[in-house]
Amino acid sequence: MxxxxxxxxxxxxxxxxxxxxxxxxxxxxxxxxxxxxxxxxxxxxxxxxxxxxxxxxxxxxxxxxxxxxxxxxxxxxxxxxxxxxxxxxxxxxxxxxxxxxxxxxxxxxxxxxxxxxxxxxxxxxxxxxxxxxxxxxxxxxxxxxxxxxxxxxxxxxxxxxxxxxxxxxxxxxxxxxxxxxxxxxxxxxxxxxxxxxxAVRLTLPLDPPTRQKRARALTFQAMIEGRVQEALRDYPEIAGDDREELDIIARDAFSVLSAAGHLEAAAEIGRMRLAEKPDDPVRRYLLDAVLGRTMTAAPTDYIETYFDQFAPQFDGKLLETLQYNAPRQMAKLLAEHRAGFSQMLDLGCGTGLAAGELRSFGPTLIGVDLSSGMLAEAAKRGGYTELVKSEALAYLEVTPNRFDLIFAADSLIYFGDLGPLLRAAAGAMVRGGLFALSIEVAAEEGFTLQPSGRFAHSLAHLKTAAADFDVLEAVECKIRLEAGRPVRGLYIILEKR
Structure with a gap:
């Protein structure tokens, strides 16, 4: 000083x-x-x-x-x-x-x-x-x-x-x-x-991005009040020179309103967007999620298409906007149970956010993901012995008795019933191997498809599905932000019997 x-x-x-x-x-x-x-x-x-x-x-x-x-x-x-x-x-x-x-x-x-x-x-x-x-x-x-x-x-x-x-x-x-x-x-x-x-009345002028946000706010509020078509019609006049493309406004309105719980307005927007592109698997699945339709897993065409589109912006959106930090927190938890592994699998590796955290545990790290776009980003990041394009369950079923660590950060949220995946994971692991995973927590028993398109699970459901494992630890956490609010989750360490 x-x-x-x-x-x-x-x-x-x-x-x-x-x-x-x-x-x-x-x-x-x-x-x-x-x-x-x-x-x-x-x-x-x-x-x-x-x-x-x-x-x-x-x-x-x-x-x-x-x-x-x-x-x-x-x-x-x-x-x-x-x-x-x-x-x-x-x-x-x-x-x-x-x-x-x-x-x-x-x-x-x-x-x-x-x-x-x-x-x-x-x-x-x-x-x-x-x-x-x-x-x-x-x-x-x-x-x-x-x-x-x-x-x-x-x-x-x-x-x-x-x-x-x-x-x-x-x-x-x-x-x-x-x-x-x-x-x-x-x-x-x-x-x-x-x-x-x-703020404007008090002589504080708005910059262009803030004027855009104001126009979005007025448009989204009109949609919440049941005036979706009118809101989209009036948007260009409200936004003036700051207007964005209507397709972007509709896309973001669907995402924001569904996350905020305005499901009726989101559903109307979703139907309108699906009518424009009826073969789009992303629009179809997310509308199904908003409508609360019963599913046991996210369709593979949705996952592949969505994450291929999302890959270039994935890290910035997840780390900066949504405050996602699961790989680091899970790796810290994992280190409290074991110092090293000989064969590691990053299941649903995405852009490779976990690679830097896992390489210190051992020399062999395989990354598996269904999205080519995500795997391309993971290859740029480096740290993997091998990267494989495959659906998670399919890969586990053809890879027996190999891994002493499976790491799945934000992968199980695209499966409803976890039983098939966890049985396949057990078959792909050696005895005593660890499975580190994250889930979003359901308000009810079992599992629930949320309007976000992600599944939430109860701990009871996971324990039932993990019949071949012992639960070593389950730690409450904040997985990410959703509509500005923390999403409750669990970081879990399983050990294969």
């Missing part, structure tokens, strides 16, 4: 004498207060308000040389140092202020702002929360916390914080702007459009 050197008292008193001689008002303040530190602080504030940050900082430092135990002066020095981009000095000064007065909400908020600028997220978040605990009406602290949580993709908590800020300060355009973006993520499309309109 930067050390702040205060001037010698004799130097400060010489400055006070010069100021009294040259600035009559300064002399009167000194005479009224009986101490020059207060007058120096007032002068420092004047310099600060007029943009003379360096002079203000020197003036505050001079005042502190006379009263080094004044927490407000240390906070002033911190604030003006931050304003002049001397954040390390600002951090030192505000910590000095808080050592002298740890109960100052204003000082905690200053620390939060400085730490935020330094990208010290943990310190900033703690300081924002301390500010709010000491002063629940600190609108700026609620907003700062909300923006920080937004960056961390903790969307639900971020939305609550920004809403609190708006309630406390109705005329902050930035707060309404942030509220608009968070409301969209939360599928509150009417609230999104209102917030963006209020």
């Amino acid at each position: 930067t050390n702040i050197q205060l001037p010698d008292i004799s130097v400060t008193m010489a400055l006070v004498a010069n100021l009294k001689a040259s600035l009559p008002d300064f002399g009167r303040i000194v005479d009224q207060c009986g101490h020059p530190a207060h007058a120096l602080r007032q002068l420092g504030l004047v310099h600060w308000e007029n943009g003379r940050f360096d002079t203000a900082a020197r003036t505050f430092a001079a005042a502190l040389s006379l009263t080094p135990d004044d927490p407000d002066l240390w906070r002033d020095l911190a604030s003006v140092s931050s304003a002049s981009d001397r954040d390390e000095q600002a951090l030192t000064a505000i910590r000095m202020s808080l050592e002298l007065d740890p109960h100052s909400a204003q000082s905690w908020q200053t620390l939060a702002g400085v730490a935020d600028r330094l990208d010290d997220i943990e310190t900033a978040e703690d300081a924002y929360r301390r500010t709010i605990a000491l002063n629940p009406k600190a609108a700026a602290a609620h907003l700062g916390l909300g923006l920080l949580l937004f960056r961390k993709k903790h969307y639900e908590e971020a939305l609550a914080a920004v809403r609190a800020s708006v309630e406390l300060d109705h005329v902050n355009g930035l707060a309404h702007y942030a509220l608009g973006h968070l409301s969209f993520i939360a599928s509150d499309f009417a609230g999104c459009a209102r917030a963006f309109d209020e």
Whole structure:
């Protein structure tokens, strides 16, 4: 932490004498207060308000040389140092202020702002929360916390914080702007459009991507209200020069509304899109999922087509937008049970996200996937001994007694009844081999096809299906985000009997 050197008292008193001689008002303040530190602080504030940050900082430092135990002066020095981009000095000064007065909400908020600028997220978040605990009406602290949580993709908590800020300060355009973006993520499309309109009313203009989001929000809200055809007809006029292709709007509306639980509107959009391309396996299966039709597995033509199309954007979407981290978390869990393996299979390897995590366990890693597009991305990433294009169950059935590890991150979610797959997996493994897998958790017993097209399973169903295995561990987790909310799941380690 930067050390702040205060001037010698004799130097400060010489400055006070010069100021009294040259600035009559300064002399009167000194005479009224009986101490020059207060007058120096007032002068420092004047310099600060007029943009003379360096002079203000020197003036505050001079005042502190006379009263080094004044927490407000240390906070002033911190604030003006931050304003002049001397954040390390600002951090030192505000910590000095808080050592002298740890109960100052204003000082905690200053620390939060400085730490935020330094990208010290943990310190900033703690300081924002301390500010709010000491002063629940600190609108700026609620907003700062909300923006920080937004960056961390903790969307639900971020939305609550920004809403609190708006309630406390109705005329902050930035707060309404942030509220608009968070409301969209939360599928509150009417609230999104209102917030963006209020931001504009408060003279905060919207950039083109945000104007596009506003147009989508109005369109999606109309669809939720049962006006799908009208919404698509009106969209070009609403979006104006920022309009996107109608096919993209319809595709994304289907995805967003189904994820948000607006299944009737999603189904109407899905029927319309399938009528345009009746032979499209992706459109057909996802509509079946939204309609809740009974299935025991996702069709192979859907999986192959969907992931071939998705492969180039897969990593960015999954890792950045959806906060997917299953391969790393599963590998950590696996390491607690065994240090190495001789023959490993990454079942449903996708773009190879697990390769880097698994290679440390052993020399032989085979990746299997049905999608050529995904396998091409996995080949670019590297780390596999061999990559095989095959449906998972078919591959396991023709590969007996080979693997001492099967790793399946987000693969079993495309199978409903897990019995056939787990029996085939047992046949492909040596005795004592481990099967590391992830599932999404069903609200009911058995398995459920969700509107997303993925299956969710109960732990009871998995245990019944895994008759050839012992369950070594089942850890609750957040698999990914869906419509801005965490998807509950389990990371599970099985051992073949």
